[in-house]
Amino acid sequence: MIHDVLQALRQRTHQILITTHWNPDGDAIGSALGWAHYLRASGHQVRVVLPNAPSKPIQSSPGYSSAFVTVAEERPDEAAEVFRRAELHFALDYNTPSRVGSALEPMVREFAGRQVLVDHHQQPDGLFVDAYSNTAKGSTSEMIADLITADDGWGNVDVACAENLLMGMITDTGSFRFPSTTAHTMATAARLIEVGAQPHAIHTRLFDANPLSRLHTFGHGLQSAELLAGGRAAILSLGSSDLESAGYVAGDSEGLVNWGLSVDGVEVSVLLREDAAGLVKMSFRSTGDRDVNEFARTHYSGGGHRNAAGGASSLGLAQLKEELTQKLSEWLA
Ligand SMILES: [Mn+2]
Numbered sequence: 432m433i434h435d436v437l438q439a440l441r442q443r444t445h446q447i448l449i450t451t452h453w454n455p456d457g458d459a460i461g462s463a464l465g466w467a468h469y470l471r472a473s474g475h476q477v478r479v480v481l482p483n484a485p486s487k488p489i490q491s492s493p494g495y496s497s498a499f500v501t502v503a504e505e506r507p508d509e510a511a512e513v514f515r516r517a518e519l520h521f522a523l524d525y526n527t528p529s530r531v532g533s534a535l536e537p538m539v540r541e542f543a544g545r546q547v548l549v550d551h552h553q554q555p556d557g558l559f560v561d562a563y564s565n566t567a568k569g570s571t572s573e574m575i576a577d578l579i580t581a582d583d584g585w586g587n588v589d590v591a592c593a594e595n596l597l598m599g600m601i602t603d604t605g606s607f608r609f610p611s612t613t614a615h616t617m618a619t620a621a622r623l624i625e626v627g628a629q630p631h632a633i634h635t636r637l638f639d640a641n642p643l644s645r646l647h648t649f650g651h652g653l654q655s656a657e658l659l660a661g662g663r664a665a666i667l668s669l670g671s672s673d674l675e676s677a678g679y680v681a682g683d684s685e686g687l688v689n690w691g692l693s694v695d696g697v698e699v700s701v702l703l704r705e706d707a708a709g710l711v712k713m714s715f716r717s718t719g720d721r722d723v724n725e726f727a728r729t730h731y732s733g734g735g736h737r738n739a740a741g742g743a744s745s746l747g748l749a750q751l752k753e754e755l756t757q758k759l760s761e762w763l764a
Pocket of ligand 1: 524
């Protein structure tokens, strides 16, 4: 089926649209820009529409500032025009149209052309008849590299394409340490490095470019860590007063939840972050077979992957902590 799409692409030049999810992370941007660079090098007309802007460091990704990238939140009319003109839409790194945010969702649902999903999240939406979905893959960027291999197109992979794909692989595999990292992952990364992608430059750009507020946010979050369920789970929390005193800006708590797993014996880590409206955003991480996707789905109308998921609750922070303590203790007993 995906070979169908590749074959159609080889027959003639297409007007292609690429989208990815709200709050695009390294893999969302890496797969979208990587695929865009590749398709452009292959002769297609390509536009990328992002629901909103990624974090500052990710905005330095090669091609992000190009004329072929539209941030819909900033230029809604231009985004709508791109949707009208495109004949083929690649939906990357998300499994259901609601993930693109309320402004773009109807455009994805009503898109008149062919839609192709490329994604590694669980339970892909039936809207996408052409779906290349593989939940065993560590990143959508690795899947894009596989498409390039299937297209026999590595000759069209330039440094900008390679940098983006390697960034996506690095960010979604926790720098190649999550269980989804395979020999194939490493062989793909090696190939991207051969083309000219530089892992150290990607790390410096993404991970050594923090504002001070991020350190202070981590300070509050780490200080709050508590163990429960007999030491099998950790909860970290950031109340609105913590965020205020840290000078929190969006993105500052990214990665904080992983520190819960660094404690000996902890299998599940949860980060709770209160937003201005009192809603608590939840991030879950786990090791091995502990399925936080299912836990978040069942209890907190969330989801994600087996080892990384999100959710939300309108219970207050203190009450939510109590509830979580009970639910996690039952689950992990
Ligand atoms: Mn991803």
